[in-house]
Amino acid sequence: xxxxxxxxxxxxxxxxxxxxxxxxxxxxxxxxxxxLVLFSFAFDPGPEEVREIGGGLLWLVFLFAGALVFNRSFAxxxxxxxxxxxxxxxxxxxxxxxxxxxxxxxxxxxxDLVSLVVFGIFFNxxxxxxxxxxxxxxxxxxxxxxxxxxxxxALTVDLxxxxxxxxxxxxxxxxxxxxxxxxLTKLLLSNGPPSPSDFLWAKMLxxxxxxxxxxxxALADTILVx
Amino acid sequence: xxxxxxxxLSVVAAALLAYNLYQMFMVLPDEALQGAIYRILxxxxxxxxxxxxxxxVALAFSVLYLTGKNFLYDSLAASVIEVSLVFSIINxxxxxxxxxxxxxxxxxxxxxxxxxxxxxxxFFGYLMMRRAVDEPTQRARLSSALCIFGCVDVVIVYxxxxxxxxxxxxxxxxxxxxxxxxxxxxxxxxxxxxxxxLLMAIALVLVRTRQESTAREIDxxxxxxxxAA
Amino acid sequence: MDAxxxxxxxxxxxxxxxxxxxxxxxxxxxGARLKKELxxxxxxxxxxxxxxxxx
Numbered sequence: 001x002x003x004x005x006x007x008x009x010x011x012x013x014x015x016x017x018x019x020x021x022x023x024x025x026x027x028x029x030x031x032x033x034x035x036l037v038l039f040s041f042a043f044d045p046g047p048e049e050v051r052e053i054g055g056g057l058l059w060l061v062f063l064f065a066g067a068l069v070f071n072r073s074f075a076x077x078x079x080x081x082x083x084x085x086x087x088x089x090x091x092x093x094x095x096x097x098x099x100x101x102x103x104x105x106x107x108x109x110x111x112d113l114v115s116l117v118v119f120g121i122f123f124n125x126x127x128x129x130x131x132x133x134x135x136x137x138x139x140x141x142x143x144x145x146x147x148x149x150x151x152x153x154a155l156t157v158d159l160x161x162x163x164x165x166x167x168x169x170x171x172x173x174x175x176x177x178x179x180x181x182x183x184l185t186k187l188l189l190s191n192g193p194p195s196p197s198d199f200l201w202a203k204m205l206x207x208x209x210x211x212x213x214x215x216x217x218a219l220a221d222t223i224l225v226x
Numbered sequence: 227x228x229x230x231x232x233x234x235l236s237v238v239a240a241a242l243l244a245y246n247l248y249q250m251f252m253v254l255p256d257e258a259l260q261g262a263i264y265r266i267l268x269x270x271x272x273x274x275x276x277x278x279x280x281x282x283v284a285l286a287f288s289v290l291y292l293t294g295k296n297f298l299y300d301s302l303a304a305s306v307i308e309v310s311l312v313f314s315i316i317n318x319x320x321x322x323x324x325x326x327x328x329x330x331x332x333x334x335x336x337x338x339x340x341x342x343x344x345x346x347x348x349f350f351g352y353l354m355m356r357r358a359v360d361e362p363t364q365r366a367r368l369s370s371a372l373c374i375f376g377c378v379d380v381v382i383v384y385x386x387x388x389x390x391x392x393x394x395x396x397x398x399x400x401x402x403x404x405x406x407x408x409x410x411x412x413x414x415x416x417x418x419x420x421x422x423x424l425l426m427a428i429a430l431v432l433v434r435t436r437q438e439s440t441a442r443e444i445d446x447x448x449x450x451x452x453x454a455a
Numbered sequence: 456m457d458a459x460x461x462x463x464x465x466x467x468x469x470x471x472x473x474x475x476x477x478x479x480x481x482x483x484x485x486g487a488r489l490k491k492e493l494x495x496x497x498x499x500x501x502x503x504x505x506x507x508x509x510x
Contacts, residue, residue, distance in 0.1 A: 176386035
């Protein structure tokens with residue numbers, strides 16, 4: 001319980017800092033919109049094609065914009081030895097990690113929603129029919145991205161090539177999550193009836209999130225070492 | 227001592243390979259359905275198996291490092307992953323060439339191929355990351371964490387792509403076309419070749435581990451020189 | 456068709472052996488470089504120890 005309280009404390013701090021400057025949010029949001037514009041030139045999809053590729057498009061946008069967010073999550077603690085202070089504090093490594101992941105999660109979710117709205121406008125897609133289910137899928141997928149982003153952001157915080165390395169390391173690890181999220185998003189955007197395999201995808205999302213969150217908490221003391 | 231073992235293993239592997247190659251080309255007939263090209267299987271499949279096994283052996287070494295903090299385990303993990311990566315690449319390349327003849331395509335996104343590719347990507351990232359970190363303790367810590375996450379992910383990747391691809395059926399994919407039963411003479415050579423490749427891999431791992439230890443020795447001597455000067 | 460079959464089989468074997476060969480050469484070069492570096496650093500630390508002994 002204390003871990004959760006501490007995690008929320010860290011998350012609130014990060015979000016407060018971010019809301020004051022809005023540097024990551026603005027950059028990631030702008031990037032997401034630019035990618036959507038580029039996609040419309042690259043694929044120029046008609047309504048049928050949008051139903052087919054829309055899910056994939058959206059999640060690629062989330063991934064690329066997300067890289068900008070989780071790149072900053074631990075790096076912003078480097079100036080003035082803030083990271084050392086956090087590690088020396090009574091906060092457990094697990095709560096620090098989950099707190100950072102939660103802050104990433106909230107920011108990414110905001111970007112997701114903005115991207116969804118812009119996507120709906122650019123490609124004439126009605127996403128309001130299953131908006132709550134879509135929200136759940138977004139939340140589960142985004143949590144997976146956030147927790148892995150936090151773990152590897154922490155591990156690579158003082159590497160000189162961090163911005164290059166982080167996407168290269170994280171994206172292959174995220175492939176199962178992406179497949180599941182894309183399939184579910186495609187289903188929810190196309191308004192078709194759910195098939196049994198779609199429940200498999202939902203299970204996959206949950207399993208991925210649970211397994212990697214558990215792994216992150218188990219290895220938290222290794223990942224965040226003073 | 228380690229060098230002698232490595233040399234010994236290489237010699238045995240070379241002898242086995244020579245024997246197998248002779249058997250493959252001079253004794254075994256062409257396969258009924260596939261023609262001559264089935265012989266690639268004798269390298270393709272063992273390379274894949276050695277690669278896969280290697281990643282999980284590296285997982286064990288990574289966990290051992292995290293519990294014991296002995297750098298030898300970190301060196302072993304990195305060496306095993308590097309050698310496994312080489313064999314995984316051989317797996318992909320030979321498989322692609324085989325597929326071009328048998329299926330008419332260079333590549334397809336089925337479960338096995340895609341998860342093999344994802345493996346290569348994950349562990350290539352592992353090696354790249356090791357090169358980006360200079361400090362040995364940080365490098366070992368990072369590598370162990372990435373190896374653990376990577377191996378857990380490989381299992382999930384395989385299952386998920388299996389599901390994904392069975393929804394979108396592709397060409398019937400089993401390189402053991404013929405239903406999975408190999409002629410006993412071929413099976414013999416297959417397992418002998420697997421042994422040869424395994425021994426070769428172990429020899430390479432021993433050499434590579436030795437190099438990692440040397441690199442650490444150089445690093446510590448340098449620090450000593452800097453401190454004393 | 457048969458000729459192509461044989462050609463690709465040949466390419467397959469060539470690819471496999473080439474990759475192994477390239478890796479072994481890379482290992483050998485890395486080994487030689489490490490040995491040279493080790494000798495250099497041992498020389499430097501040897502010199503420092505001699506200086507320390509003298510003074």
